[in-house]
Amino acid sequence: MAHADTSHAPPAHPPAHEEETTTGINHRKLLMWVFLGSDCLFFGSLIATYMVYRGQSIVGPYPRDIIDVPITTISTFVLLMSSFAMVMGVAAARNGNQKRLIQWLLFTIILGAIFIGFQVYEFNLFRVEGLRYETNLFSSTFFTLTGFHGAHVTLGLFWLVCLVVIAARNPAGRPSGLDVDIAGLYWHFVDIVWIVIFTLLYLIGGFDGPPEAGHAAVQGWNWVAGLFS
Amino acid sequence: MVTITGVIPRPTTYTGLWSWLTTVDHKRIGALYGFSAFFFFIVGGIEAGIMRVQLATSDNSVVSADWFNAMFTMHGTTMIFMVIMPFGATFFNFLVPLMIGARDVAFPRLNAFSYWTFLFGALLMHSGFLIGQVPDAGWFSYANLTAAPFSEGKGLDFWALSLQVLGVASLAAGFNFIVTIINMRAPGMSLMRMPVFVWMTLVTSILLVLAFPIITVALIELTADRQFGANFFNTAAGGDPILWQHLFWLFGHPEVYILILPAMGVVSEIIPTFSRKPLFGYPVVVFSGVVIAIMSWAVWSHHMFTVGLGPIANSVFTITTMLIAVPTGVKIFNWVGTMWNGSIDLKTPMLMAIGFVALFVVGGLSGVSHAVSPSDFQQQDTYYIVAHIHYVLFGGAIFGIFSGIYYWYPKMTGKMYHETLGKVHFWLMFVGMNLTFFPMHYAGLNGMPRRIYTYAEGFGWEGMNLLATIGYFVIVISLLVFIHNFFRSIKRGEPAGNDPWDAPTLEWSISSPPPAYNFAEIPVVRGQDPFWITKREAAARGEPITQGEAHVDPSTIHMPSPSYWPLVASFGVVWLAGGFLIDVGWDYIRFPVAIVGGLITIIGVIGWSNEPATAEHHATGEHH
Numbered sequence: 001m002a003h004a005d006t007s008h009a010p011p012a013h014p015p016a017h018e019e020e021t022t023t024g025i026n027h028r029k030l031l032m033w034v035f036l037g038s039d040c041l042f043f044g045s046l047i048a049t050y051m052v053y054r055g056q057s058i059v060g061p062y063p064r065d066i067i068d069v070p071i072t073t074i075s076t077f078v079l080l081m082s083s084f085a086m087v088m089g090v091a092a093a094r095n096g097n098q099k100r101l102i103q104w105l106l107f108t109i110i111l112g113a114i115f116i117g118f119q120v121y122e123f124n125l126f127r128v129e130g131l132r133y134e135t136n137l138f139s140s141t142f143f144t145l146t147g148f149h150g151a152h153v154t155l156g157l158f159w160l161v162c163l164v165v166i167a168a169r170n171p172a173g174r175p176s177g178l179d180v181d182i183a184g185l186y187w188h189f190v191d192i193v194w195i196v197i198f199t200l201l202y203l204i205g206g207f208d209g210p211p212e213a214g215h216a217a218v219q220g221w222n223w224v225a226g227l228f229s
Numbered sequence: 230m231v232t233i234t235g236v237i238p239r240p241t242t243y244t245g246l247w248s249w250l251t252t253v254d255h256k257r258i259g260a261l262y263g264f265s266a267f268f269f270f271i272v273g274g275i276e277a278g279i280m281r282v283q284l285a286t287s288d289n290s291v292v293s294a295d296w297f298n299a300m301f302t303m304h305g306t307t308m309i310f311m312v313i314m315p316f317g318a319t320f321f322n323f324l325v326p327l328m329i330g331a332r333d334v335a336f337p338r339l340n341a342f343s344y345w346t347f348l349f350g351a352l353l354m355h356s357g358f359l360i361g362q363v364p365d366a367g368w369f370s371y372a373n374l375t376a377a378p379f380s381e382g383k384g385l386d387f388w389a390l391s392l393q394v395l396g397v398a399s400l401a402a403g404f405n406f407i408v409t410i411i412n413m414r415a416p417g418m419s420l421m422r423m424p425v426f427v428w429m430t431l432v433t434s435i436l437l438v439l440a441f442p443i444i445t446v447a448l449i450e451l452t453a454d455r456q457f458g459a460n461f462f463n464t465a466a467g468g469d470p471i472l473w474q475h476l477f478w479l480f481g482h483p484e485v486y487i488l489i490l491p492a493m494g495v496v497s498e499i500i501p502t503f504s505r506k507p508l509f510g511y512p513v514v515v516f517s518g519v520v521i522a523i524m525s526w527a528v529w530s531h532h533m534f535t536v537g538l539g540p541i542a543n544s545v546f547t548i549t550t551m552l553i554a555v556p557t558g559v560k561i562f563n564w565v566g567t568m569w570n571g572s573i574d575l576k577t578p579m580l581m582a583i584g585f586v587a588l589f590v591v592g593g594l595s596g597v598s599h600a601v602s603p604s605d606f607q608q609q610d611t612y613y614i615v616a617h618i619h620y621v622l623f624g625g626a627i628f629g630i631f632s633g634i635y636y637w638y639p640k641m642t643g644k645m646y647h648e649t650l651g652k653v654h655f656w657l658m659f660v661g662m663n664l665t666f667f668p669m670h671y672a673g674l675n676g677m678p679r680r681i682y683t684y685a686e687g688f689g690w691e692g693m694n695l696l697a698t699i700g701y702f703v704i705v706i707s708l709l710v711f712i713h714n715f716f717r718s719i720k721r722g723e724p725a726g727n728d729p730w731d732a733p734t735l736e737w738s739i740s741s742p743p744p745a746y747n748f749a750e751i752p753v754v755r756g757q758d759p760f761w762i763t764k765r766e767a768a769a770r771g772e773p774i775t776q777g778e779a780h781v782d783p784s785t786i787h788m789p790s791p792s793y794w795p796l797v798a799s800f801g802v803v804w805l806a807g808g809f810l811i812d813v814g815w816d817y818i819r820f821p822v823a824i825v826g827g828l829i830t831i832i833g834v835i836g837w838s839n840e841p842a843t844a845e846h847h848a849t850g851e852h853h
Contacts, residue, residue, distance in 0.1 A: 021412040027335045030408045034438060038400060042442035045476060049450065049461065058467045134458035137467050144453060162835075211467070224541060 032182045036189045039152075043193050046148060047200060050141040055208045057136035066131055067206035068122075075118035076198050079153075082111035083191045086184045093180035098167055101180065105164045108187070112157050119150045138208070142201065149197060152190045159183050239844050240791040243745075251791035253337035254745055258344050259322030260641070263634075265348055266315035272355065273307035274708070276300045278701060281665075285698040287686035297682035298365035299384070303355075305368030306388065309488065310395050311351045313622065316630045317491035318343070321406055321430050323641060327736035327743060328424045330415025330752045335408040337789040338837060343402040345799035350394030353803055357387035364388035367680065369481065370451070372462035372473035377455050383810055386455060389448045390806040396441045396448075397802055403437035406430055415735075417754035421515070424734050425508060428515045429494030432522045433487050440483040447476035456809060456819075471536060478529035486525045488622060489589075490518060492629025493560060496582040499636050500564050502732045503579035504571025507758055510563045517556035517563075524553045534602040535609045543602040550600035557593060561586060576730075577651030581632030584659050588624025592617055595670065610680075613673025619666040631658070631711070638715075639729045643741040644722030650714040657707030664700025668693035733758035738774070746786040790844040798833030801826050 021027060089104035123143070131139045163183055166175050240251040252258060279300050283291045292300070322340065326333055334340050357363050362383040366374045375385050410431045414423070423431075451473070453459035460466035462473055501508045508514060530538060530546040564586050573579065595617040599605040608614055631654075638646045672693040677684065684690055728737040735752055736743070738760050756762050767774045808823030 022414045022418075023412055025412065027408050027412055030412055031336065031404055034404050034407050038404070038438040038442055041439050042446060045443045045446035049446065049472065049476075052469070052472055053461075053467070056467045133453075134460065137460050140453065140459035140461055144449065144459070148449075 026178055029178065029182055029185070032185050036185065039189065043145075043149070043196075046141075046145040047196065050145050050201065050205070053137040053141050054205050056211050057138040058211070059136050060210070061126075061129060061131045061135070061138075062210060063138055063142075063201075063206050063208045066126055066129055067202055069202050069206050071118070072122070072198065072202050075115050075122075076194065078111050078118070079115040079191055079194055082108045082115070083188050085111060086187045090177070090180050090184045093175065094177040096177075102164055102167050105160050105167070105180075109157055109160050109164070112153055112160070112187075116150060116153055116157070119146065123147075145197060145201070149190070149193060152193070156183070156187050156190055159186070239840065240793060243791075248791065250796055251341075251793045253333070253341050253789050253791055253795075255322045255326050255334050255337065255340060256641075256743060256745075258340050259319050259324075261344050262315045262322060262347070263319040265344075265351070266312050266319060269307050269311035269315070269351060273304050273312055274705070276304040276307065278705070280304065281698040281701040283682060284684075284694045286695065287684055287688075287691055289683050292682070294682040295365065298367075298680075299363035301680055302364050302367050302370075302388070306354070306364070306392075308622070309368060309484070310392065311347075311354070313488045313626045313630070314399065315347060316626075317433065317488070318347070318402055320426070320491060320495060320630075320633055320637075321402070321434075323637065324736060325406060325409060325427055325430055326413070327640075327739070327747055328427050328734050329410065329413060329418055330735050330748060330754065331409065331413040332747050332751075332786070333789060334405050335413055336405050337842070338792050338795045339401055339405050341792070342795035342799055343398045343405065345796050346394060346401065346802055347398035349799055349803035350391050350398060350806075353394060353807060354387060354391035357384060362387055369477055370473075371477075372451070372470040373464060373468075375451060375455070375473075376462060380455075383812055386452070386810055389452050389455070390809055393445065393448050393452075394803055394806045396445050399437050400441050403434040403441070406434040407438065410434075415748075415752050415754055418759075419754075421512065422754055422757050422759070424494075425497035425511065425514055425518075426491075426494035429490045429497070429518055432518050433490045436483045436487050436490075436522050436525065440480045440487065443476055444480040444484075447473060447480065450476075452809070471533075474533050474536065475529070478532040479526075481532065482529040483522075483525045485621075486521055488626050489629075490521070492585065492626045492633075493518065495629045495633040495636070496564065496585050497560075498732075498734065499578045499582045499632055500567050500586075501758075502636075502730050503574045503576060503582075504568050505574070506567055506571040507733070507761075508563065509566035509569070511757060514560055514563045517559045520556040521553060524549065524556070528553055531600060531602070531605070534605045547600060547602045551597060554593060554597050554600065561590060561593075576635075577646070577648060577655055578632050578636035580652065580655045581628050581635060584655065585625060585628040585632060588620055588628060588662065592620030592624055595620065608673065610678055611673035612669040612677045612679060615679055616666050616669035616673060619662075619669070623662055623666065628658075628662075631655075636730070637736075638718070639725030640736055640741045640743070642719055642722070643725055644718050645725045645729065646718040646722060647714050650710055650717075654707050654710045654714065657703055657710060661700045661703030661705075661707055664703055665697045666700070668696045668700075672697075728760075731764070733761040735759055738763065744783065746783060746788055749781040749783050749786070787843055789842045792837065792840060794833050794837035794840065796833075798830050798837060801828070801830030801833055804829055 021030075023030070085104050085108040089101055089108060092098075092100035092104055126139075133139055133143050160183060163175050163180060166179075240247055249257065249261065252261075277300075279292060280297065283289050283297060322334070325331075354364075360383075364370070364384040364387055366380055366385060366388075370385065370388060374380060410423070410427055420428075450459065450461040454461050454463060460468050462468050462470050464470065497508055497514055527549045528546060530542055531550045534543050534546070564582075568583075595613065599608045599614065599617065635646060635651055638644075672690050675689055675693075677688070677690045677693075725741045727740055730737070735748075735754075738752065739748060752759065763774060804826030805823050806826070808826050809819050811819050811822055
């Protein structure tokens with residue numbers, strides 16, 4: 001099958017830097033958008049799992065015993081500021097200002113690393129206070145969701161470090177504005193996911209205790225059933 | 230950053246084993262997908278055969294109950310994830326760039342990565358057989374059957390981690406085809422001029438990238454429970470096994486359409502060609518496909534009618550499930566409408582396509598019968614469901630796939646298959662399929678449960694089961710005819726020529742098999758069924774159709790160069806998954822081993838991004 005007549009395979013040259021596309025959107029940028037759409041469902045499923053099990057832990061520590069909203073507010077602020085630094089980095093790359101690009105990317109990396117530092121501190125503190133991965137439903141869902149978010153941030157940091165190295169080695173125009181733009185899309189997405197996580201796990205779920213009478217899911221269905229009766 | 234290039238020189242050959250390992254040509258990757266899928270079709274078929282032999286008579290003891298559990302688990306998993314999906318990928322790969330007038334997919338190396346990751350994941354899953362650790366909790370692996378205390382050994386870990394690897398492959402392929410179809414269409418190929426097959430590929434790919442993250446999360450939770458003591462499905466800690474069912478079927482129902490939509494796309498190409506008429510109601514067929522994809526997200530709980538979700542949930546999902554039958558039925562009418570008053574040519578692809586329509590209607594009707602939740606209470610977990618799913622996936626997807634194999638065989642190989650042998654294959658498979666699965670309706674309505682390894686005599690199930698087992702062997706004979714026809718025709722088939730069927734789509738306008746660059750001159754599309762337009766206009770002018778090579782020197786076309794980095798990255802991914810399967814009594818060994826796999830992946834990705842898509846030394850290389 002598909003024995004393309006390879007003896008006539010044409011010789012190749014380096015392609016033009018950006019190929020023409022049907023929509024005018026670059027292939028890689030479109031790929032990133034599609035990936036982010038897919039990643040929404042990934043985080044959506046993890047968040048749904050957390051919400052289903054919210055307030056269902058039979059043994060403590062419960063969120064109200066352990067969640068520290070003020071300190072995570074600081075780390076949230078740091079991460080949001082990193083998005084600002086990223087925007088400035090993208091603008092510098094578009095303007096071809098290599099020096100500014102490196103500065104802003106480094107700033108983004110430092111802020112992202114501080115956020116990860118907060119997360120490491122928080123995970124370790126929880127462990128010391130007796131909340132291990134296998135302790136209860138809260139710990140399993142919390143560590144899985146925030147852990148995968150942290151992994152996304154870490155991957156983003158690795159990506160940004162690569163961009164800084166490329167920029168430092170190539171004073172003339174690499175990485176392109178598009179390269180930085182795509183990394184920026186990813187970085188902003190990860191930040192937006194954190195806003196949702198912070199709201200649901202800290203601001204709303206951070207004060208949960210042991211299960212109340214009646215399963216939350218049952219209560220939910222009873223409420224829906226009430227609408228129809 | 231370390232520059233990782235030149236550890237091994239970049240491959241430059243286009244022949245031999247190394248060229249297949251490093252190929253980024255979508256046609257060759259399609260061929261690799263096709264042969265791999267057929268290999269696993271045989272594996273899954275043998276698994277089915279073991280079950281059919283065991284069930285041929287009452288109180289049989291060919292296999293043990295445990296082995297039977299392993300067989301139905303692996304049969305379902307293999308046929309869905311390692312046969313029908315990669316057969317779909319075969320057609321996506323081979324056809325999409327040809328049909329939209331492109332030279333390759335948007336990301337040729339990502340495409341190679343998808344294939345190798347798929348192959349390694351499938352091999353990882355089956356490598357459990359070598360050490361006697363076979364998954365045995367059904368292809369749906371309901372919690373908490375899968376919890377460590379109830380499923381000892383590594384079988385379920387093989388299942389979960391291999392599926393995770395297969396998911397990576399499917400996601401990468403989904404991203405690639407979405408970008409390819411949206412962004413690489415030839416001038417004039419607007420969305421509503423795309424062949425229906427390309428539309429269905431787009432819809433399927435969107436479903437893929439949205440559905441697979443859900444099973445990814447479910448598998449992460451299952452793996453966390455089994456390996457790291459998490460509580461997701463641990464009822465003792467308050468966990469809810471129903472959560473698994475929701476996550477699994479929220480993925481699983483779109484997955485059903487991921488399996489069937491490519492086959493619907495295939496027959497939507499074949500029926501017009503052999504009816505000598507454009508597809509009846511093209512926009513309606515496209516729209517129905519899109520509606521099916523959207524509605525597939527609102528029907529998952531019909532797999533859970535007997536769980537006890539309550540009358541409101543059951544009513545809602547009864548209604549949505551009956552509604553989704555409407556766009557499916559619309560498509561059936563469109564195919565029938567296409568054949569109506571056409572001059573039908575009953576070649577093998579057309580027979581297979583008509584077989585698809587007929588058998589899919591049977592499966593669809595039985596599907597509507599258990600869309601009604603009270604009726605489903607009678608049918609749940611009986612052979613009636615087994616009959617339904619096989620009418621949809623064997624009568625539907627597999628007939629569609631064979632229809633496509635026969636139809637594009639001349640384009641893929643440059644040779645014609647043997648028509649009589651093809652028809653023998655069709656009739657044997659059609660009879661065998663109905664002999665196997667039709668009696669299951671009766672066995673099921675007579676109360677025969679699914680997934681039992683044997684049954685006592687006297688329930689009246691013996692006759693139906695014996696018929697089904699005979700039917701299985703008729704299918705086996707039909708497939709032997711197919712295999713003979715396939716390889717015989719590669720060697721001794723008649724040369725096919727560019728356009729043996731007088732077909733409407735662009736892939737038939739170039740030579741068979743197509744050259745590596747596909748189109749010497751990118752075609753300009755001026756309507757639906759573009760090659761019919763070209764031929765009609767050429768005939769009106771009384772001129773022959775000219776090939777692009779007449780205007781363009783192919784040696785000036787730049788194609789992506791082969792690369793071994795996708796292979797390295799895929800190998801890292803499967804090593805990463807395999808690391809968690811190591812069982813030497815000391816659990817902490819899993820992490821360092823898995824991290825090595827992660828590092829291999831990172832090295833692969835860095836090497837990949839450091840090499841240009843097209844190697845420079847090719848410009849002055851030995852190729853003329």
